Structure formats: C-alpha cells, structure tokens
Amino acid sequence: xxxxxxxxxxxxxxxxxxxxxxxxxxxxxxxxxxNLGNVLKKQGDFxxxxxxxxxxxxxxxxxxxxxxxxxxxxxxxxxxxxxIACYRKAIALAPDLTEAHVALxxxxxxxxxxxxx
Numbered sequence: 391x392x393x394x395x396x397x398x399x400x401x402x403x404x405x406x407x408x409x410x411x412x413x414x415x416x417x418x419x420x421x422x423x424x425n426l427g428n429v430l431k432k433q434g435d436f437x438x439x440x441x442x443x444x445x446x447x448x449x450x451x452x453x454x455x456x457x458x459x460x461x462x463x464x465x466x467x468x469x470x471x472x473x474i475a476c477y478r479k480a481i482a483l484a485p486d487l488t489e490a491h492v493a494l495x496x497x498x499x500x501x502x503x504x505x506x507x
Contacts, residue, residue, distance in 0.1 A: 405429050420449040424456055427463075436463045454484030461493060473497060 409426035412419060427442035443460040447453070461476030477494035480487055 402429055402433055406433070418449055420446040420453070420456075423449070424453075424459070427459065431459070431463055436466045439463045440467065452483055454480040454487050454490070457483065458487060458490045458493070461490070465493070465497060470497065470501070 423446035
C-alpha cells in the first residue's frame, strides 16, 4: 500500500521527534544532528537543516558528506557563495564524492550564464 503525503509527513514528524529526543540527551552526537538535518530538509525546513548540519560540523568538521549537505541547503536558500565553498571543501575532504562535484559544476555553470532580461 502506498503512503499518502500525510502519512509520510507524520512519519517524518515521528523521526524528527526521535532525533530531537536523542539530542536532548546527547547534544554532541554529530550523527543525530546530521540525521535531524536530513529530516528537516525533506520537510522543506532548510533553515533548520542548515542549523543542524552546522552543529554536526562544529563537532566533526571534516565529514565531507555533511559539508555537501550543508551546501545543498545553502544553495536552496540562495546563499550561493557559501554553497560553493561547502562543495569545494567537501571535494577537498573526499575527492571521490561525486555528488559534490556535480553540484559544484552545475552551480558554477549557472553563475556563468548571462541573466535573462
């Protein structure tokens, strides 16, 4: 049986509550911050996701995938230069992180395109 949007949303709310509970007991769990950031991103809360990705990076600064995910939400919030810096740092940390190369390439390509009137 296929889940409805409401059921999926409720499921994400439950997962979000779980990670918030984990973080209330263990605020320095970088993985819980990343997972909560992922849930918030899926729910369209890019600001909240950004906060939790940054908190995870404050705990574990050299995790390439977290840098990449922060770049994604920064790009969604139109913070383009910060997103570019995140993608570049992710690539420096993990040169084989294909998603970061693709995201950076597309973003740089968009920056080079002339604006339409």
